[in-house]
Amino acid sequence: MQTTPSHFFARSVLATSFALLTGGLALGADKLVIEAGRVITRAGHEIKDGVIVIENGRITKVGKQGEVDKPWDATVIGGPSFVAFPGFVEAQTSRGLDRPNENIDVAPFLDIRDSIDPINFAYEDYLRHGVTTLNVQQGGNCVIGGRGMIVRPVGMTVDEMAVRPDYALKLSASPKTGKSAATQSMALRRAFDELKKRLEKQVQDKKDGKARDKREAMFQGRELEGEKAKGRAMDGKGWRVDGLELVPRGELDEKDLQLLELVEGKRDAFVWCAAAMDVRKALDLAKQNGFLERTTLVLAGDCWKAADVVAASGRPAILVPPMLHVELDPLTGKEVETSVPKAFAEKGVKFAIASEGFGPTTPSQQVLWYQAALAVGQGLPRDKAIAAITTVPAEILGLADRVGSLEAGKDGNVLLLDGEPLSIRTHVEFVIIEGKTAYDRSKDIRAKHLLEGQEPRGTSPAGVDGASDAKPGSKQDALKKDEAAEKKAAEEQRKADEKKHYESSEERG
Amino acid sequence: MTSRAFLRLALGASAFLGVVLPQPSLGLLAQEPAHETAQDDKKQDEKQPDEKKGEKKDEKPEADAKSAKKPEKKDDKKDKDALKRPKLAAPTGEVTLVHAKRVLTRPGEELADADVLVRDGWIVGVGKGLTAPEGARVLEADVVCAGFLDPWSNAGVEPTSAFALDGTADSQTVEALDPYEDTHLRRQALRGGVTSARVQIAGRAPIGGVGAIVRLDFAIDVASTPKPEPVDAKADAAKAADKHAAAGDKAAADKAGDKKDEAKKDDAKSDEKKADEGKDAKKDDAKKDAKAEPAAPPRAAPKLEPPYGLSVLNPAASLAASIGIVRQGAGDPFDRIGEVDRLGSALDAGRRLNEQRVGYAEDLAKWEKEIADKEKQLEKDFKKAKKDREKEQKDAEEKGKEFKDKAYKEDRRPTPPVASPEDEVLARVASGEMPLVVEAHRASEIRALLDVLRNHPRVRLVLAGATEAAPLAHELAERSAAVIVFPLPLGTGRMPGWTEHDLGLAGALQSAGVRVLIGSGGSREGARDLALLAGLAVGHGLDRDAAFAALTLAAAETFDVADRVGSVEVGKQADLLLLQGDPLSPATRVQYVLVGGKVVLEPEAR
The missing domain is CATH 2.30.40.10 (Urease, subunit C, domain 1)
Incomplete structure (x- = not known):
């Protein structure tokens, strides 16, 4: 590697x-x-x-x-x-997209499959670095984003790549460009309030219509006939609209269906939190709207401060680079460094490590195993770091x-x-x-x-x-070959040493 | 008067006269030898009001018997309930006794050499000679008073939201609280004696968002501890009554009132029992549960969980607006009258929504009645109609014609008013449910605002800043508007280029009868200077008691949190300051700060 x-x-x-x-x-x-x-x-x-x-x-x-x-x-x-x-x-990424779908605030009707670009270099990079399964989601610059898709990084068409199409929704508890914390929350609140209002209106219309049909039949001296196509009653843990079975699902607004699935707990959600203050809001939103049990938090470095809140919620998290959170103490002006994975591990949070960076992304931040290796360097147990890029993301993705x-x-x-x-x-x-x-x-x-x-x-x-x-055959070429041979020998020696070192440390540990 | 309000009054009065209302669950006070005599007192007292009333005599013995036996059972149940409901923290039984040379109970009222007893975050006793139960923490101070409330602050609010120059009426300050950043600013405010603040996003926008009253210690969870049920006083109260021989009669009367309320409650309970005899025991529990709960926050607001929910005293305390503020890059600074007009029309929209709702409710009721009548009629006519129809159909078939049903038209159900989320907030402001805080400085703008608001007599107006308000003091008093004054000695914090400043403003307004509040100007760090600002206003003519009220009870009343904070009285939550001297003196040091009964600042910590 x-x-x-x-x-x-x-x-x-x-x-x-x-x-x-x-x-x-x-x-x-x-x-x-x-x-x-x-x-x-x-x-x-x-x-x-x-x-x-x-x-x-x-x-x-x-x-x-x-x-x-x-x-x-x-x-x-x-x-x-x-x-x-x-x-x-890879538990979630938004690399390998043609467009990130970040223009519309609330866009659960969009599907990332329309944006995945199979010949994007990102997938070649993923292969080179040993990633075999990845969840492609739109970026965090949204209120409610589109649906993601789990893919393998091989194939010339999206269908060849697909492992699980039509997967989770992306939401953001952190302000989208041009919004503040308050207006972002307001937009999220409104999205669900409006959904509820629309559903209620549709139910009321249906009820009124039925009542009118009944009265008309009575006026004409006939019984009400013709069973209307039946809908399904709503099943929501946060809130529900009574009488939704009156409305055939096919009649619901196409744009509402995905959000309704979310409220009914039938779709996974990935909620982006850029700052510690957003964690609570993300969990509250998920709880109030009944999708807490299907929520995975996508956390930036600052969120380590809310590690206990995440732990109390019992929800898994995805940590995105940088793994080391650096900030200035407002009183002393000194840099304070915190190992993000370590902070979450100490609180007992189940977390995956993802490779996509928040803010300016460096090439190394796009290498998944390297982020896990950094976490080991910061003192995270090796097994936990390996689990964070293998078994844990697999669990998160179902x-x-x-x-x-x-x-x-x-x-x-x-x-x-x-x-x-x-x-x-x-x-x-x-x-x-x-x-x-x-x-x-x-x-x-x-x-x-x-x-x-x-x-x-x-x-x-x-x-x-x-x-x-x-x-x-020139002199230069021969020189290069020698160098290459030397390099190779040195590398083999290093590897042998390293293996030895690792084995001896295994024995110790 | 509702029984709750009556109880509160009774409690307030008894607190002032030095009555302790301990909770028997603790069992510590109950062990004292004077216990029995106190119980006797209670029975005697109880007889007085009942004799006067006469009507309820029949139920009295039963109630008495119950009140004597009940406490233990009740407590068992309460503990269980506390475990059942995760949101309510189980009472820890944490007790703190504060002894002070002066206890400033309310503005203008104080007790010398008295104690304040705090249990599970609530004040359960205020008076002389209270004894601390075993295991209680005892604190000593020169002066004890209620924690200050800064009505114009942004401590703990995410900066982009706080200082946004464009707002939306239904954006919420509670959704912009950041418990993790700049905690030192809130610590500093606590050191300055400010325990809570009205935080307000987009306060300088033409129409901002919904402000909130929050405690500055975001980790405090008192709002969720059940309020201890005040039980009758014992030896301490008797002692206190002895010492206050002069006020004795009054004390007895008040105690009697207290008892009366107790008796009433017991009556109510026995009634409940009778009614529920056949029903589930669970229901009974639930009812008691509801009683044990602290007063619900006055406004419905987004449900928030800790750390927000627990430190938020009122999530919908105000709607902010501003007039004539220079906003760089946003709006026209000279469009002042336009701003007043737009505020007026926004309020009109809110009022219209209220009216529409009333109208809709009426229409709906009317329509439902009409439809019910119609349906009855249709059912009656159904058989005949059926016959007619069948005959018609048959005839048509015989004649080889097409049969046509007669169409049926009827009134549509009235449609409910369509309300935007903003209008819903404005409706609450228009109905006076939530105060409107307007930052305005120039006399002309304030006058224009008052003119526009003449159409909205229900709007509770609070002016912020109001630099030139002195000439309008009487109009403001007439309107019963409150004014948040920011008494800075220099032009800082005022509008850019605004050099004229009048430290006498607070005094001038107060002497005209305007309710004056003192605020720190809406910054994130200014709250720490609040007492100093009040002191400055006192130095320039503001009445001392009015200044103290401005920092405590008046502010709490203005923003609807006076049921929990603002004074040192039984039944309120213990947000207390323990001071070395007068609360408004700059030489005074804050020694201890209690927020929700928890000591959040100790002298060693500084």
Whole structure:
């Protein structure tokens, strides 16, 4: 693994290799055996010399080499130098969109599927960094945003990418651009008040209509006939409108349906909080409108101050970078640093770590595992940090039985790493999504270009014919090769040291 | 007069005369030897009013018996209920006794060398020679008074919301409270003796949002502790009565009043019991429960949970407006009369909504009656109609014609008035339910405002700033408007370029009979200087008692929180200051601050 400090540059260099990375590398179509020196099935559980068998996209067996029956006709990849690890899960992001849908204040009728751009570089980045499942939601600059979608970062169309379409709504407890805390709350309050009023009016109209129909029938000397299409009674924990069964759901305003589903507790919600003061408001809003049990808070660094409030609510949280919250003490003027994940872990909050940054986003803030590694550096237990990018987000997304760990029955989303996970020197060598190789580092031209200066064919600035300053076989080229060999040797040595160090620390710990 | 109001009056009077109303659940005071004599007293007292009344004699023995036996049971139940309902904090039994050389109970009234007894956040006794139960915290001070209320502040409000120059009538200040930022500003205000404040978003917008009265210690949860039920006084009261020999008669009379109320309550309870005999025991519990609850906040407002809900005394305390404020980049500073007009028409819209609602209710009732009659008639005629119709249909079929039903037309149900969220707030202001706070400075603007408001006699007007209001003092008094004065010695805090300042304004208004309040100008940090500002106003002609009232009871009354704070009286929540000297002197130091009975500031802490 490596961060791509200037992947922006990389983007501009080559725009055609994505198809190569994703489409061209499928190995075993039905059966795949992955062998690895270490198989980390989930945080804290490890099998030495392990084997994973994937059939028809699902993991069927996980176990020790020799103890697991391998199908004779399966494709085999991996080897003793690899570490197999469950694919990372991104709990929410708004990268990879064509437009973020942030113009309309209350827009639950919008669907992110209309905005997802399958060939966006973000998905290639996600693959490179081992993310196999991600929840794409619109950004927090909204009052009530559109519906999100859970996708895998492979596929040339949105349908190919889809894991769960028509997923959760995004809401924001923090002021949208041009709003203050008070007016944002007012807008949220009004959205639900108006929904309630509209539903009540529709019910009243129906009631009046029925009463009129009845009277007309009586006037004409006939019984009321013709059962009208029936609706469903409203089911809301926060509030409900009596008599909604009189209104067929098909007659409800299309724009109201998603919000009504939210109030009825039939849709997940992700509520963005940029400051600690918003946490309480987000929870209150969710409680008053009956969707608290389906709410996940998306929290910026400042919210660590409200960690006890989050803990008391029992709701899970998604922490977005930066992991270290820095602010000035108003009296002393000194910088106060707080580790956000640690603060939440201390209060017993279940949290996932997400990679998208609030405010100016740096490239490293777009790397999921790196954020988890930072949390470990700040003192968060390693297992918790790993859980925060695997099992916890899987639970939040309702995919706990499909992704997040390597167990029989789950999706075959496996990473093959060349070292310890969360280490800055480890690379993702292979990404296998549902039994298919989605990424192979040896064929990642863009990464090669960035790391080794090797320029992809046809992109040399010197000319289209591929002529470059360093001619093949020249002195310079030989020098470069030597350097590369040296580098490689040094890297292997470092890795060996690191593994040793980690093992000894495991023994100690 | 409602029984609750009567009870409150009785309690207030008894408090003033030094009666303790301890709660037997604690069991500490009840252990004192003088207990029995007190009970005897109670019975004797109870007889007096009943003899006078005569009518209720029959029920009396029963009630007496119940009142004697009830307390233990009641407390058991109350504890259970407290556990059942998560919102109400269970009474902790935390008791604090404050002894002071001077207890300033209300503006203009004080007790020398007296005590204040606080339990579970509520004041349960004020008087001389109260004894502290075991385990109680005892504090000593020179002066004890109610915590100050800053009626013009923005302490603890998120700045963008607080200083927005455009507002919406239905935006809520409680939704912009930030308990996490700049806590030091609120600590400073507490050190200055300000325990609560009217915070107001968009106070300088033409029409701002809904302001709130909040406690400045956002973590305090007294609003949710059940109010202790005042039970009769015991030895302490007797002692106090002895000492106040001169006021003895009055005390007895008041006590009698108190008893009368107790008796009434017991009667009511026994009635309830009779009525509920066959019913569920749970219902009975619920009723008692409701009684144990503190007075509900006077206005319906968004339901908020801690930390907001518990420190918010009144979530809908005021609607803000302003006239002639220079707003850079927003509005026209010279469009002053336009602003007055627009405020007037906004209030018109609110009043119209009120009228429409009344009209709608009438129309609806009328329509429902008409329709009910019509339906009856239709039912009556139904058989005949059926026959006719069948015959017609048959005839038509025979003649090979098309059969047509006769259409039926009837009145539509009246439609309810369509109200925008803003109009709903304005309607509450127009009906006088919520005060209207207008920041205006120039005499001409205030005069124009008063003219416009002549059409709205119900609007409770509070002026903020009112720099040039002195010549209009009598008109303001006539209107019974309150004025929040910001008595700064310099031009700071005033309108830009406004150099004229008159520290005598508060005094001039007060002597004309206008209710004067002292505020710190709507900033987030100014509340700490509130006592100093009041002192300045006193130095320039404001009556001392009026100044003290401005900081406490008058402010609480103006914004409808006087049922809980504003004075040191039994039945109020314990927001108290323990001072070294006179509350308005700049040399005075605030030693302890109690907010909702909890000591939030101690001398060591500074």
